[in-house]
Amino acid sequence: MTDSATTPPRQPMAALPGGEVTEGGPMLAADGRPLKHSLNRALRREKLRAFLLVSPLLIFILVAFVAPIADMLFRSVENQIVSETLPRTVLALREDENLPEAAPGEPVYEALYTDLFIAAEYKTHTRLGSRLNYESTGLSSLFRGTGRDVGRFDTDIYTDQFIEAEPALEDPVAWSNWMADDDIRAALPQTADVWDAWVKLTVEANEDDPLEEDVEDFVYAALYRDLASGAAPAGFPDVDVSGFETVSIKALFEESDEDWVDPEVWQVIETYSPAYTDGYFLNSVDMMNGPDGGAEWRPEDEQIYLKLFWRTMWMSLAITVSCIVLGYPIAYLLSTLPLRSANVLMILVLLPFWTSLLVRTSAWKVLLQQQGVINDTLVWIGLVSDTNRLTLINNATGTMIAMTHILLPFMILPLYSVMKTIPPSYMRAAKSMGANDWTAFWRVFFPLSIPGIGAGSILAFILSIGYYITPEIVGGTSGVFISNRIAYHISSSLNWGLAAALGSILLALVLTLYWLYDRIVGIDNVKLGG
Amino acid sequence: MAALPPYASTGQKVWHYTYLVICAAIFFFLIAPILIIIPLSFNAENFFTFTPEMLALDPEGYSTKHYRDFFTNPDWQVPLWNSLKIAPVATFLSVALGTLAAIGLSQPHVPFRRAIMAILISPMIVPLIISAAGMYFFYSRIGLQGTYWGVVLAHAALGIPFVIITVTATLVGFDRSLTRAAANLGAGPVRTFFKVQMPLILPGVVSGGLFAFITSFDEVVVVLFVGSAGQKTLPWQMFTGLREQISPTILAAATVLISISVVLLVTLEVLRRRSERLRGMSPG
Structure with missing residues (x-):
């Protein structure tokens, strides 16, 4: 209001009921x-x-x-499994300078020995193996095999030599006293760490009392490393380890499986050691983390997901287009008929809409079979010979037919609600000015119905790209969508990270379309059942 | 297009009838696959196509043995009861929470209305397989995976958007002066709600409830992941049947489900008309 500057401020003439006017002050309410x-x-x-x-x-x-x-x-980005299962190895790998040209040095293998021993007791090494197997085939069996061997590694020579030099070292109670002393712990960092791990393992995994169990070999191995590096804590038995017979743990691993000295294996472990990874996402688009740390394409024969995304997109598009082609005439007919007959015909649209998805899918499964009703009819009419029945199911055709049928009501309903609002007088006006039927339709009616096409298409497309049940049942192998692959990774291959990454990409796609739909139609305007 | 004017040219007539034939064909495509299930389910043989006896309308060719199987075989009865145990509870949750929220959202001043609406509608938009995957991961973390309540919770979440949409639609035409009049006459908010608002929005609530019920009753993807064998529902049993050993009992089950859909459809139509009459709109 710009006139407030030119006219004098108006006195409030009437207050709200119960209110009163005070001269010059603000207007007051009843209270x-x-x-x-x-x-x-x-x-x-x-x-x-x-x-x-x-x-x-x-x-x-x-x-x-x-x-x-x-x-x-x-x-989809979480990757704690490597650093949780092999915490010491991951730390040691960070210090190691041999990679990527050669296998890492002895300290990494010493750390791996401890980690793998513990993991094998908890039986988590197989899970880690399957996780790393997604990135490089063969790692699953490597972890499984060495997980069996690691308890029998010849590291007991340290145990024997220590006990021979100082029998008190065999006593778990003495050990627990030493390990309660902060000075000793500070002087023997590796031993303290490994001891804690062993105690935890004994209590948790084996449900034993550590004070009554034999201390495991890997604790003595760690003690040897601490003492050999010159530690001599007060209060701990003074053992001279300089004359000890030693064993290379790296050699033991190589003996168990020579893949352990393959730098590529270590490269994979190192690449996937951070707590978060883009590996699953790269895998979802057929890429992987290469040895140099950059993303690169997977081998040709392992590239499936981009193809699958592409197929999901174009099949959804084809289904949407067939829905427009089939839905438009119906919606047009319904919108031009008198309301009463339109409502009767509407039942034919709403009944499929309301019928269980499984019912409609089973109907198509039954109809499209080689010995099904459609093929029987075609043979009976003589269009197809009996020996030469059409393959309508377990391929892309099956998915297209069944999904078009299932999504057609979702196209007709928004189209109808838009067409109903187009006044019939527009068409009559066009004709009275000389347009023929086609021009009147194409130049007047059709442009006005485009919002309906837009709404119906986005709806059908969104529903279609996320479909799982129907492609699973009628799609065979060539007619399945990305959803089926997600389900496969959740329930069969158990590669949850990849399933989550594929799901996230699909979700991003759908949400973009949802946003578009909201901009064009408005979510408040979603109508159900006409 | 409704009726051909008397002055229509031959070309117009031909096109008009061609168009009607095309429409009839599309309607046939829509409805025939569903209707054909019904006679097939009375097949006396274990075939999925019409036997010569059936085509000859010979009573020998028809039997109700698949229905007997459906209603006596525990493979079908247990899932049916599971469905009937899950769907009503999920529907109740959706309707109770959804109606309350729809009333809240219809108030004139709601902060972040658009964002809240978008979140509440999202279970309908997000592909089921993604919801199922997320729920499977998250519910296993919190110990709900494979439990009855896990499935109920998941299904209630999926039904919410339908309740929100239908109830919001009835509230659009709601005359707010009615609640003010009630308050003016001394009714408290609770009484106003049950005596004035509720009867008027009831058709919307019931149709939202029907949508939520059918969502849960029909749902298979989420229950496949969130449920365990103990929560096997009817659609799940149909799905396994279709994927593994397809038995003709599926057609009997499908026919039963079609009858349920018809009942629901009729109920909804009646409700819609009643709602429009109550709100003073002309019956459609």
Whole structure:
């Protein structure tokens, strides 16, 4: 209002009911507060009340739905398994300078020995093996095999020599006393660390009392390393280790499986040692982390996901287009018929919409079979010879037919609701000015119906790219979508990280379309059942 | 296009009838696969196609043995009961929370209305396989995976958008002066809700509930992952049946489900008309 500057400020002539006017001061409400404050307070209360009504559901959705999605996104980059299963090895690898040209030095193998021994007791080494196997084939059997061997490594020579030199070293109670002494722990860092790990292992995995068990070989091996590096803590038995017979742990690993001295194996372990990785995402687009640390393409025969994404996209597009082609005439017919007959015909659209997805899919499975009703009819008519029945199922054709049928109502309903709002007088006006039927339709009606096509297409496309059930049942191998691969990785190959990464990409795709849909149609305008 | 004007040219007539034939063919495509299931389910043989006896309308060719199997075989009865145990509870959760939230969202001043709406509608938009994957990962973390309540919670979340959409749609036409009048006459907010608002939005609530029910009753992807063998539902049993050993009992199950859909469809249509009448709109 620009006129406030030119006209004198108006006196409030009438206050709200119950309010009173005070000369010169602010307008007051019935309770004597300034009206502005009262109104603000009322507004705040109203907002709070609305928010309180919404909040139970919001919390519910956040816990039951949004948190799971967030968890999936997290899993697509999470990679704690390497650093959790092989913590010492990962640390030692960081210090190592031999990679990537040669296998790492002895300290890495010493750390790996401890880690793998513990992992084998917890039986987590096979899980780690399968995880690393996704990145480089063969690592699963490597971990499995050496996990069996590692308990029998010839490291007991340290145990024997220590006990021979100082029999007290055999006593777990004496050990636990030494390891309670902070000075000794500081002087023997490796031994202390390994001792703690052994105690934890004995209690947790074997449910034994560490004070009654024989101390494991790897503790003595760690003690040897500490003492050999010159530690001589007060209060700990003074053992001269200079004359000890030694054994190379690297050689023991090589003996168990010579892949352990393959720098490429170590490269994979090092690449996947950080707690977070882009490896799953790279895998989802057929790439991998190369030896030089950069992303590179996977070998030709392992490239499947880009193809699968591509197929999901173009098949969804084809399904959407066939839905437009089939849905448009129907929606047009419904919108031009009188309401009563349109409502009757609408039932033919709504019944499939309401019928269980499984029912419709089973119907197609039954109909499309080689011995099914469609082939039987075609043979009976004589269009197809009996020996030469059409393959309509377990391929892309099957998926296309069944999904078009399933998604058609989702196209017809938005189209119909848009077409209903186009006044028929527009077409009549066009014709009265000389347009023929086609021009009137193409130049007047069709452009007005485009919002409906847009809404229906996005809806059909969004639903289609995420479909799982129908492609799984009628799609065979050539008609499956990316969703089927996600399901496969969750339930069969157990590569959850890859499933999560594929899911995240699909989710990003769908959310972009959802955003578009919201911009074009508005989520508030989603209508159900016409 | 509704009716051909008397002055239509031959070309127009030909096109008009061609168009009607095309539409009839598309309607046939829509409805025939569903209807053909019904006679096939009465097949006396274990075939998925019409036997010569059936085509000759010979009573020998028809039997109700697949229905007997469906209603007596525990392979089908246990999943049916599981479905009936899960769906109503999930529906109740969706309806109770969803109606409350829809009323909250219809107030004139709601902070972050668009964002909240987007979150609440998202279970309908996010592909089921992604919801299923996320729920499988997260529910195993918190110990809900493979439990009855895990499935109920998941299904309730999937049903929420439908309740929100239908109830919000009825609230659009809701005359707020009615609640003010009730308050003016001395009714508290709770009484106002149950005596004035609820009866008016009831059709929306019930149709939202029906949508939520059918969502849960039909759902298979999420239950496949979140549920365990103890929560095997009817769609799950159908899915395994279709994927592994397909038995004709599936057609009997499908026919039963089609009858349920017809009942739901009719109920919804009646409700929609009633709602429009109550809100003073002309019946559609």
